[in-house]
Amino acid sequence: MKIAFINQPWSVVSPPVQNADSVATWTYEVSSRLSKDCAIVSYCKQHKSQAKCETYRGIEYRRISLIPDRIFLKILRELSKIVPISPSPLFNSTLYHFWYILAIAFDLRRQHCDLVHIHNLSHFVPIVRAFNPKIKIVLHMHSEWLTQLQPTTIARRLRKTDAILGCSEHVTDKVRQKFPAFASRCHTVFNGVDLDRFRPPEKPRDRLPKTLIFVGRISPEKGVHVLLEAFRQVAEHDREVTLQIVGPKGSTPREFIVDLSDDPEVQKLDIFYEKNYATYLDSLITQKIHDRVSFPGSVPHSHLAEFYRESDILINPSLTEAFGMSLIEAMATELPAIVTRIGGMPEVIEEGKTGLFCHAGNPDSLAAAILKLLEDDLLRTSMGTAGRERVLKLFSWDRVSERVWNVYQNLQQKND
Structure with missing residues (x-):
C-alpha cells in the first residue's frame, strides 16, 4: 500500500518533526510507524530554504510553494469586502489554498497512491477526487468544522470520502448525528504522546512553591x-x-x-x-x-x-x-x-x-x-x-498508529 498525507498548508514540516503544531506532529509520528509496512509520501508547504523534495527515514517529503496562494488569498480577502464569497467563511471555500491542493492533486496522480489522508480541510476532498477517482480518501477532523459549516456543502464533500476520522468521540459522534448517511464511515482515532520524551520526573514532586x-x-x-x-x-x-x-x-x-x-x-x-x-x-x-x-x-x-x-x-x-x-x-x-x-x-x-x-x-x-x-x-x-x-x-503513538492502520486496511479490503 502507498499512502499520502496532506499536511495543513500553514504547517512547517522539517523532519525529524519536533517543534511543529499538533496536527503535523500527529502526521509525523503516525507516518513514521506506518512506513515500516508501506510507502509514505508526505505533502507540506515549502518553507524558506527547504528542499522541494526530501527523503527521511523512508518517508518522501514533497513540498509545495505557497507563493501563488499568498497572492491569490490577498486578492480574495480584498474582494470579499465587496462581494461575498460562497461558501463562507473563506477557509471553507474551494478557493482557500486552491493552488496548494491543486498541485498536490496533480502530483498524487503521478505517485499512484492507494490512499490519501487529509486533515481538517474538507474542501480539499473534491479536488483530490477529481484528479484521482480511484484513490481512497480519509478526512481527519481535529475540530468541529464539519458540523458547524453549511451542511449541504459538507454533505457533498463527505460523499466523496471513504472514511471520516475524529480526534475524539465528541467530534465523531457529532458528525454521525448531523450526517447519519455517513455514520458507517466515521471512526474515532485519539491523538498520541511520545512516552519516552514525556516521562515522569526522577524525583518526587515535593518542592515549594x-x-x-x-x-x-x-x-x-x-x-x-x-x-x-x-x-x-x-x-x-x-x-x-x-x-x-x-x-x-x-x-x-x-x-x-x-x-x-x-x-x-x-x-x-x-x-x-x-x-x-x-x-x-x-x-x-x-x-x-x-x-x-x-x-x-x-x-x-x-x-x-x-x-x-x-x-x-x-x-x-x-x-x-x-x-x-x-x-x-x-x-x-x-x-x-x-x-x-x-x-x-x-x-x-x-x-x-x-x-x-x-x-x-x-x-x-x-x-x-x-x-x-x-x-x-x-x-x-x-x-x-x-x-x-x-x-x-x-494514547501511545503505537496504539494510535495501530488504530489508523486498521482503518486503512478495512478500506483496502473493501476495494479488493
Whole structure:
C-alpha cells in the first residue's frame, strides 16, 4: 500500500518533526510507524530554504510553494469586502489554498497512491477526487468544522470520502448525528504522546512553591483570562504557589471558532476581538500576583516535557476543545489535571482518578478545584500515577498508529 498525507498548508514540516503544531506532529509520528509496512509520501508547504523534495527515514517529503496562494488569498480577502464569497467563511471555500491542493492533486496522480489522508480541510476532498477517482480518501477532523459549516456543502464533500476520522468521540459522534448517511464511515482515532520524551520526573514532586501550568495558545477560547481570575483567588489562600502560562501569544482567527460556535460562552468571546487579548490579560495580573505569574512564551516541543516535570498541576480551562493534547502530555509525566467538562476532554480525564473537572468560564469553580488538589499531596500523586497508566493504555503513538492502520486496511479490503 502507498499512502499520502496532506499536511495543513500553514504547517512547517522539517523532519525529524519536533517543534511543529499538533496536527503535523500527529502526521509525523503516525507516518513514521506506518512506513515500516508501506510507502509514505508526505505533502507540506515549502518553507524558506527547504528542499522541494526530501527523503527521511523512508518517508518522501514533497513540498509545495505557497507563493501563488499568498497572492491569490490577498486578492480574495480584498474582494470579499465587496462581494461575498460562497461558501463562507473563506477557509471553507474551494478557493482557500486552491493552488496548494491543486498541485498536490496533480502530483498524487503521478505517485499512484492507494490512499490519501487529509486533515481538517474538507474542501480539499473534491479536488483530490477529481484528479484521482480511484484513490481512497480519509478526512481527519481535529475540530468541529464539519458540523458547524453549511451542511449541504459538507454533505457533498463527505460523499466523496471513504472514511471520516475524529480526534475524539465528541467530534465523531457529532458528525454521525448531523450526517447519519455517513455514520458507517466515521471512526474515532485519539491523538498520541511520545512516552519516552514525556516521562515522569526522577524525583518526587515535593518542592515549594507548587507550580500550576497551562500549555497552549494564549487565545480567548483557551480561557486563560478565567485561569488568571481563578489564580488571584488561589493566591489569597496559598502563598506557596506559582503559575506558568506556556505557549505563543496570538488569538485564533475568530472565524475558525467564535463565529461558528453555538455555545453562548464561546460566543461571548467576541469581545476579546475588539481589543488586544494580551493587554487584557496583563490587566488581570495584580501587584499581589505579579511575581508569581510567568509567560515563558512558545517552548520547543522537544523541551516541553521538562516544564511538565517541574510542575505540580496542569490546568486546561478551555471553553472549546476537540481533544486536549496538553492533557495526555501532562498525564504521561504523572501530572494531575484540572480541566473543563468541554469537548473531548472528558474522554481523556477520568474524574476523581486522573484529575478534576470545573465549570467552563467559572473562575470560582476553577479556584476551588485548584485549592482542593494543592491541599492533598496523596491525591495529586495517585492521580499522576493513574494518569500515566491511562496514557500507556490508550494514547501511545503505537496504539494510535495501530488504530489508523486498521482503518486503512478495512478500506483496502473493501476495494479488493
